[in-house]
Amino acid sequence: MMRFYAPLLISLVSLPALGESRVEFNRDIRPILTKECTACHGGVKSAGGISFVFRDLALSKGKSGKTAIVPEKPESSEMIRRLRNQDPDEVMPKPKHGPPLPEAQIALIERWIQKGAEWQEHWSFVLPKESPVTKLSNESWPSVPLDRYVLQHLDQKKIHPSPEADPAEWLRRVSLDLTGLPPAIEELDAFKKACAVDPKTAREHAVDGLLASPHLGERWAVVWLDLARYSDTFGFEKDPARTVWPYRDWLIRAFNADMPYNQFTIEQLAGDLLPNPTAEQRLATAFHRNTQNNTEGGTDDEEFRVAAVIDRVNTTWTTWQATTFGCVQCHSHPYDPIQHDEFYQFMSFFDNTEDHDLDDDYPTMHVPDDARLAEKASRLELQIRKLRDELNQTGRTLAEEKTQWQPFVPDAFKPSHGKLLIGDDGKIHTQGTLPVGAVHELSGPAPQFQALRIGIFPENDNPAKWPERGSLISKLDVNLVSASGEKHAIALKEVFADQVSGPFPIGPDCNLGDYPKLHGPRWFVVVPDQPVVPKDGDRLEIRMLQKASTSGEQATPVRRFALDVSNQGEWQKVTHQPERLKTWEEHTRLSKELQEIKGAKVPVMVEGPKRQTRVFARGNRMNKEQVVNPGIPKIFGGQTGEGMNRLDMARWLVSDNNPLTARVMVNRLWAQLFGVGIVKTQEDFGTSGTPPSDQALLDHLALRFQHDYKWSMKAMLREIVLSSTYRQAHNASKDLIERDPENRLLARGPRVRLSAEMVRDQALSAAGILSGKMFGPSVFPPQPESIWSSVYNGAKWKESQGEDRVRRGIYTYHKRTSPYPSFLTFDSPSRDLCTARRIDSNTPLQALVTMNDPAYIEAAQGLAKRMKENSSVLDGQLRRGMLLVTQQEPPADVLAVLADLYRDAASAYKQTPDAAAKLADSPEAAAMVLVANTILNLDSALTR
């Protein structure tokens, strides 16, 4: 099974001729190793103790005691001997894995060893470098520096670039590429006129206008929403609604404001950890809260918390590094030099957030309906949290450093369910079935005390087995019971905890414990309002009600606990300090102020107490191994340290010594404009991905983006769309198509299929019915009945009214388990997971959508109306239709075909006025609707 892992490498990388003297590891040797060897001698398996992923292993002795590669000595290198061996037991690859290597390849490896077996890291793990272009066949062709690289490549292949596209073709292309919308006819006319005078200025003017358009953000946000796996629902069984559209709006604003990509990166990954984060910076972190929540009854919230954390790791690597990091979850990377432990070091950056697969998406931030209050609400939230922490800290220090605790050992137990007993460890244990609502009641001779400490412990003492099922006291009653049986409730003043976190507020009203999971031992100190001074014979009675449960009515009772008391006066002093009471009042006041602001609760990243991240053996969360510190993999200049956090990680991504971030992003921009990336596998720049079609071009663009343009996406887009390369006509000769079917060499202009959203937006725009309304909750354009039928979820597709029916596609409600059907048909992903590349398909179902979907009939009706309004002559009307949809001036024969269709349809509709009435108010108008429907289905309408 070793031979077919990276087939694309071989087909695209040409082997150097044998006579050529320099052997380059990445170009010549690595592709052979990856294709023929690393499946057995790689990161997963290193058969015979040999791996060709790491140089030191390739050069060291194998299990046989022989050395695979001895630099400069091919004759002593076991590898060469085995490659040439005729003995079926000895030859590599083993016969069952494939035929022997061609002699030319063996000779190449031999020569590489002879020259010293120089190793290079995989191209994308090495920083990009500029390789200036010196000689060109036509110095006047390039408009911008990137054109020099393209032309150099074409010169090598002895291909000429194509002539310039006519202004209409270019304007359609650039308008749809930058804003996702076709140009208006007025814009087209003005542009053509301006081109006649000064084409360069005309183009620059047009591009600057498009870059300034608010619709740019709407078009580019779609690309990012696929990566962010954005959805308006949770996913899984019930697939309930999630309010996260404010993040989508954040994205649109970020693109429109041309937020530099480094800032764009840091804010989405760690905006919450920036000093004094703004509301926008916190909202940006919803990027990683688009993970799925499973609210199915009886699911383990830790399982899906971990799944979300792992998804965040994988999404981060796919989005910013185009590296298939997910492989490393179970074992070291099969081809790339990344070790198993390094996955968990990286996971540690994401392991500390407070979200826990809860049904209410906790933790959320308050996003006010009135945008002007956004900053205020966010500030209030942070302030409230800070005050609460400060208030708790006083007691924490007291409890941990200054208090002498005496155990309170109860001698009588009255549990409502199961059994309570004192274990060998001196702690109180439970036995039996403890359903929701179980009460632990216990009592003992009352001590005198001013503070009561409740310690809650996992049943298992081995931290590698944590977390356990949650343990939460919903209500705590502390009573003094006199010898005569009289009961006095002790008023509780305050509660302190080892940490203030979790979805429920901690206080005398309760919620003591850990929910939905118990992550380790916890303690809570309950301070009575007055010192407790019992009389002789008084008993202290403690009742703990536990009525919380996780989804599926799984109870979360306290199963092992201990009680201690202290009679130190500090506790009373601290809780009765006038300043403290003022702070509490302030806390209450601010909370009320926040509550009064109306708005939405949007899930964001909130850092909680640090978790101990452990390596999962073979990726299995139930089988945890050693604890790891957060860290960056070694191959990327790895840094590891206990103190590192998500912000450090985000900053590393956009630092000067990250070899991938800029390359991956310029490649993404390029792929959006040219239909295919310079690296075709936008999601994988590793050894298993495809190599760049032109690395010098990619590196040039990456450096230009990162350094010259300081991460400005608009500046980068501007340069590309104004290039001579992009400006070429898209028509291609048969010869060129055969030579370069995917246009990787760029000897012609791009011709790219419209995206799912563009197909819809263009039709509505050409019909003159597209709403320009931006932002806000997602909308429900018409869709056929009974598409939605999630279990245990009464949600209905409630068709939007008014202009919300005809908003841009980006605003369409996305339900994970049931995405908008016509988008799905046009290859938009379900957004279950990060999608770096939509793969175009071409199916009859797409034709059914654009021919028959009522949304497209409505568009045809609008378009027909506009055609008729514009001219009283048929040819003029048809021409108008073609210009509105394709921007192309239709030649006479096309007009003739459409005119014939119109006349035939009109005469048919005259015979069948009832049918005509279903489309329009006259047979002629109905015929025009049919023509408009036809135009909207033209190949040139569905491409840009």
Add this chain to the structure above:
Amino acid sequence: MKPEQFMRLQHAELEHLTRRHFLSKCTTGLGAMWLAGMTGRAWGNAGVLKKDPANPLIPSVPQFAAKAKRVIYLHMAGAPSQHELFDYKPELKKLNGQECPKEFLEGKQFAFIQGVPKMLGPQYEFQQYGKSGTWVSDRLPHFSSVVDDVCFIKSMYTDQFNHGPAQLLVHTGTQNLGAPSIGAWATYGLGSENQNLPGYIVLTSGGKNPDAGKSVWGSGYLPSVYQGVQCRSEGDPVLYLSDPAGVSRAMRRRSLDALDRINQKIATEVGDPETVTRIAQYEMAYRMQASATDAFDIKQESESTHAMYGTQLGKESFANNCLLARRLAERGVRYIQLFHWGWDSHGAGANEALNGGFKDRCKEVDQPMTALLKDLKQRGLLEDTLVVWGGEFGRTPMLENRGGNDNKFIGRDHNPGGFTIWMAGGGVKPGISYGETDPIGYEATIDKVSLHDLHATLMHLMGFDHERFTFMANGAPQRLTNITKPGTKVVKGVLS
């Protein structure tokens, strides 16, 4: 034909086909996949299939000659209880009402059971049927008549105990989202024999979609063209199949003619092979409008057929879907996936109780699934159609005590440790029971079969070596039988 001859033939055929199309038509998308194949054979050594990018659903030959040409998969969503249908355990009857022994609970994770539940004996009477002497409960009076055509696997197990993830595992080989479903692999590998219908059709009944949503028939990392197409029993069976109001067939034809003429011109001028593909897809759509409408018109069936299935015209039902499944199988649809929802018999409410809704579910499926087998058989289709029936896990031999309390009705919790599925037709041994659970039907013990083993077996029956039928994604050659789960084997004991 000897296997080697067959292999050579299919290689030659595919290679010819793909190269020709590639040169004339392909530019984007699948092109690169095909390009990969330029250096190898149609089936690469690691099992990478080269597809004709212009006709992604054109029928292609599997890796070796196989019995199953198509699959009908009947998924009982919610997980039916093996204890009340097929896995008869007299021992369990004796334990009824007793507290569950501690060793049954240690190290176990339940969705709903808490603390110490009571054991629950089988709720219905069992008898042996057919020459095979197969035990079937009295809930399936029709089905008990065809047991000699059926192969039961009683030793299935899974590692997921929640519906969503467990259904994903059944259909995609992983509990996580993002992997292709069995049907997507089948249509990717084999294409479809009818280009005028979707190659992979999904029909649901019971009022709900499966718990994991559309991902259970998704295409995952395979191109989206291989995802299941959910067809509906109300409105258009395929979305947007009907011509718009006011557009007659003739009018549509007329407009398509105009469209074709202009697109032909564009194809010549621009030279983009995608345009040629698009022209073909519009023609195919036009034909699909007629043939899908025809395929879904069950009114064409005789009264006796309707009576046999127990169909109710105009209503969404499992019976109607079974009849549709046969009609689609006849028409060469590659993979037909049915879901019937409502088998989650916890006992928390009447409709999800063994003494409530469960009885109705049995009634809803018993006659139609029996009719489907008989009908396929009488039409000679059962030979090369593989029918699979099953849920996503089993149910506990214990009575559920949700929230630690007694339920109102009788029910059982989820049990990943053991459950029963059955298969019939296309290459499986009829009239046998394979594997066993322990004496109380709790865990598979003898000849255990994982879902991955089942997948390997399905692939084998369709003509694929599950280890060599792969697709490069996420940095590794992925396959239906999850690459992170080694040790997967074809269940040889069920092959005919």
